[in-house]
Amino acid sequence: MTDCDKIWVRVEHATKKFSTRKGEIVALEDVNLEIHEGQFVCLLGPSGCGKTTLHRMIGGLDIPTSGTIMIDGKVVDGPSPKMTMVFQEYSLYPWRTVAENVGLGLEMNDIPAKERLTEVMRELKLVGLDNFADSYPYELSGGMRQRAAVARALVTDPAIMLMDEPFGALDAQTRNKMQRELLSIWQETMKTILFVTHSVDEAVYLADKIVILTPRPGTVHEIYEIDLPRPRDRTSVEFAHIRKSLLHTIEELEAGNENI
Amino acid sequence: MKWYSKLVLPVLFIVAWDIAATLINNAFVLPRVVSVLAIFTTPFEDMFSFGSLAENSIISIYRVSLGFIIACVIAVPLGILLGRYQIFEDFSDGLIQILRPIPPIAWVPLSLAWFGIGFAAIEFIIVIGCTFPILVNTIDGVKRVKKSWIETAMIYRANEWQVMNKVIVPAAGPAIWSGLRVGFGIAWMSVVAAEMLPGTTQGLGYLIMQTYGWGQIQVVIAGMVAIGIIGVLMDLFFQFVQKHKFRWESLDK
Ligand SMILES: Nc1ncnc2c1ncn2[C@@H]1O[C@H](COP(=O)(O)OP(=O)(O)O)[C@@H](O)[C@H]1O
Ligand SMILES: [Mg+2]
Numbered sequence: 001m002t003d004c005d006k007i008w009v010r011v012e013h014a015t016k017k018f019s020t021r022k023g024e025i026v027a028l029e030d031v032n033l034e035i036h037e038g039q040f041v042c043l044l045g046p047s048g049c050g051k052t053t054l055h056r057m058i059g060g061l062d063i064p065t066s067g068t069i070m071i072d073g074k075v076v077d078g079p080s081p082k083m084t085m086v087f088q089e090y091s092l093y094p095w096r097t098v099a100e101n102v103g104l105g106l107e108m109n110d111i112p113a114k115e116r117l118t119e120v121m122r123e124l125k126l127v128g129l130d131n132f133a134d135s136y137p138y139e140l141s142g143g144m145r146q147r148a149a150v151a152r153a154l155v156t157d158p159a160i161m162l163m164d165e166p167f168g169a170l171d172a173q174t175r176n177k178m179q180r181e182l183l184s185i186w187q188e189t190m191k192t193i194l195f196v197t198h199s200v201d202e203a204v205y206l207a208d209k210i211v212i213l214t215p216r217p218g219t220v221h222e223i224y225e226i227d228l229p230r231p232r233d234r235t236s237v238e239f240a241h242i243r244k245s246l247l248h249t250i251e252e253l254e255a256g257n258e259n260i
Numbered sequence: 261m262k263w264y265s266k267l268v269l270p271v272l273f274i275v276a277w278d279i280a281a282t283l284i285n286n287a288f289v290l291p292r293v294v295s296v297l298a299i300f301t302t303p304f305e306d307m308f309s310f311g312s313l314a315e316n317s318i319i320s321i322y323r324v325s326l327g328f329i330i331a332c333v334i335a336v337p338l339g340i341l342l343g344r345y346q347i348f349e350d351f352s353d354g355l356i357q358i359l360r361p362i363p364p365i366a367w368v369p370l371s372l373a374w375f376g377i378g379f380a381a382i383e384f385i386i387v388i389g390c391t392f393p394i395l396v397n398t399i400d401g402v403k404r405v406k407k408s409w410i411e412t413a414m415i416y417r418a419n420e421w422q423v424m425n426k427v428i429v430p431a432a433g434p435a436i437w438s439g440l441r442v443g444f445g446i447a448w449m450s451v452v453a454a455e456m457l458p459g460t461t462q463g464l465g466y467l468i469m470q471t472y473g474w475g476q477i478q479v480v481i482a483g484m485v486a487i488g489i490i491g492v493l494m495d496l497f498f499q500f501v502q503k504h505k506f507r508w509e510s511l512d513k
Contacts, residue, residue, distance in 0.1 A: 061411055079415045091408040094512035095430045107426070108416040138511040156416065 007073075008082075008160050008192045009035035009058055014067035016053050027053045029217035030067070035160070035194055040186055042207035043196045044246070046254050050218030051196045052088070055164045058194065059085045071160065083160040084153040088168055088196075090145050092137040098148050099124070099133040105156035123151040126185060143174040150182070154189065164196040179205055183230060200246045204239060205232055210246070214253050221253060291478040299482040307471060307479050316467045317486050323379075323463065324451040327386025328444055335391045335443075336436060339398025344428060349399065360396065364389030364450040368457060377459030382451065389450035390443035397442065401435020402428055434506040441498035448491050 011033040018025045027050040035041050043051050056062040057069055060079040069076045071083060079085075084105070092101045102123055103116045111119075124130045127147040137145055146166050153161055167175045179202060186193055197203050203210045210224040224246065228238055274293055281290045299307075303314040310316075342349045367388050368381075375381040405428055413427045429436075455465025464483050471479035 059415065061414065079417055081417065085415050087408050087412070089408060091406075091412045093409060093412075093427070093430070094508040095433070095506075104412070104426075105416040108413065108418045108422055136508060136511075138508060 006037040007034050008037055008071065009033070009194065010068075010070045010073075011054070011058065012068050012070075014054070014057065014064040014069055016050070016057065016062070017065045026217035028064075029219045031213075031218065031220055033211055033220060035192060037159075037192055038190055039208050040183075040193045040195065040206055041209045041211060042203040043194060043211050043213065044200065044203045044250070045198065045213030045218065046215050046250060047198055049213045049215040051198070051213060052164055054213075054218070055085070055162055055194070055196050059083060059162050061085075081156070082158055083162055084156060084158040086146070086149050086153050086161065086163040086166045088165045090137070090142075090149070090169075092145055092148055092152070094137050097134050097136055098129060098140070101137065101148060102151045102155055104152055109156070119155055120151075123155045124148075126154065126188075127151045127181070141174075142170050143178060146170065146178065147181075150185070154185070154191075158191075160192045160194070162194045162196075165198065166195075167202070168197075175202075180231070182206070187230075200243055200250060201234070204243050204246065205234065212246070212249060212253075222249065288475050288477060291481065295478040296481045296485065299479060300485075307467060308474055308476060310467050310470045311462060313467070313479075313482060313486060316462060316464050316483075317490060319462045320451050320455065320464045321490065323382055323455075324386060324444075324447050327383045327451070328390055328447045330383070331387045331391045331394055331443060331447070332440065334387070335394035335439075336398055339395045339436070339439075340402055340424070340428065340432070342395075343399040343402025343432070344424070356392070356395065360392045364446065365453050368454070372457075377457070381457075382454040382460070382463075385454045386447045386450050390447040393446060394436075394439040394443040397439025398432065398436045401432035401439070404435065405431040434502065434509040437498070437502055437506060441495065441502070444494055444498065445491065448487075448494065452487055 011031055014028060014031045015026070016028040018027055031050075031054060043054065045051055053062065057064050058071070058076065060071075060076045060083075063077075071080045074080075092098075093104070096104075099117070099120050103120045106116045106119060121130060121133065124133055127150055129144060129147055129151060132140060132144065132148075137148065140148065149166065153163075167178045170178065182193075183206065185191075195203075195206055197206075204226065207226055210226065212221045212224065213219065214221045226242060228236075228242070232239055277290070278293045281292045284290050287295065299305075299313060304312045306312055311319075342352060364385050367385055371381040371384040371388075375384055409427050409431055410423060413423050418426065451463070452465040452468075454460075455463035456469045460466045464487055468480050468483040471483070
């Protein structure tokens with residue numbers, strides 16, 4: 001990566017405080033982050049360290065208490081057409097078929113039904129769900145639902161994809177398969193991806209760049225670049241070495257914070 | 261549980277009724293089952309100049325349907341508004357909570373004072389009776405729409421109308437529908453009660469009260485049975501739609 005790369009996401013001194021009945025919670029403090037075009041960045045940190053909060057602020061669903069967040073050089077003041085989000089929990093509409101769900105973004109932008117269908121079928125093929133266009137979400141397995149959510153995210157052809165632990169609820173085997181497929185989608189579509197996870201293994205498998213957050217208040221502890229060639233072999237010595245050192249870092253962070 | 265097991269108790273009930281009627285042997289207190297059944301075999305026959313069972317049923321159904329539709333037109337949009345915008349709800353919640361527990365029948369004197377004896381007063385009582393369950397269920401359903409469903413629409417920069425139309429209304433659909441179901445049940449009870457008021461000239465409630473005055477208890481009971489049957493059929497309709505149109509609600513996780 002060189003400095004003249006386009007910077008899609010820039011977070012500068014972002015702080016987020018929540019006021020609750022128990023007082024003020026500083027969820028994030030002075031977070032700084034850059035995501036370059038085409039990068040696969042993983043946001044890694046233990047549960048409760050503010051990953052979801054940061055993800056939502058970059059997505060324009062929440063605003064920082066102080067500091068700025070920019071997408072493509074413009075300060076974020078709401079969801080940008082250049083990005084899309086995939087949530088941790090299943091967020092497909094259960095009253096719509098898979099195809100109707102995937103077409104949502106186009107429908108909101110008043111794209112006519114016929115054009116919509118072509119796009120929808122293309123994305124469904126990409127995620128391997130073309131035979132389930134007319135199924136309802138409750139007829140699909142967890143993995144298939146998240147594939148549909150990925151298809152829904154891709155359909156408006158955004159430059160940036162923000163994903164918050166999208167495979168967190170899946171079993172290990174499905175999860176590995178989804179990771180593999182996501183990488184091939186990423187390589188095919190050349191998206192810029194910010195992927196939130198609390199799994200070191202997942203981050204090492206996926207990322208070009210891992211941003212490690214400390215718990216409470218969340219702040220960037222370390223940025224770790226990984227240049228292992230893909231597809232990565234989880235059983236290789238290099239992989240194990242990186243994973244071990246990251247696990248060590250995370251454990252130290254957690255140990256330094258008793259109240260997590 | 262097999263479908264016919266639902267019939268066991270009603271059959272026992274009817275048998276017990278008939279035994280009791282035979283023992284009492286006084287049709288002014290408890291008529292035999294056959295004398296009630298006889299009325300159902302001739303539903304179009306005029307009952308002592310108070311109209312036939314069918315005719316009076318249709319009048320009641322017409323009245324309840326009209327009042328119910330008026331209540332839906334008021335309560336569903338209002339409920340969506342109140343559920344979506346907290347500020348409206350904060351303002352109106354106190355009033356709703358106070359009005360809600362007042363039974364429809366308590367509105368009778370006022371409705372007579374405002375509308376006089378007749379059609380409008382009955383409609384008013386029905387509308388008052390079923391507006392609140394519909395309103396409260398709609399508000400509740402809209403407020404319980406998952407935040408992530410609304411945010412998903414926002415990611416695609418849906419405008420407020422699209423959020424309403426494509427997310428909130430379909431997502432709250434099952435709750436709104438069950439409000440309609442409860443509301444219709446109350447409307448049906450209210451219409452019969454309202455028709456028992458002096459001055460009405462038609463309807464099942466009217467038929468029951470008038471034939472009672474003539475000591476025709478078998479007609480009174482036939483009228484009550486008709487109320488029950490019509491109530492059950494309407495409820496089955498609401499359940500049927502719920503099962504088919506809103507199947508996703510029970511299957512989604
Ligand atoms: N809307 C909110 N109101 C109050 N506190 C919140 C809110 N959202 C998140 N938090 C708090 O901020 C911290 C970070 O949460 P979150 O971003 O969900 O962490 P993560 O996704 O890393 O598990 C937690 O302590 C959480 O309780
Ligand atoms: Mg989270």
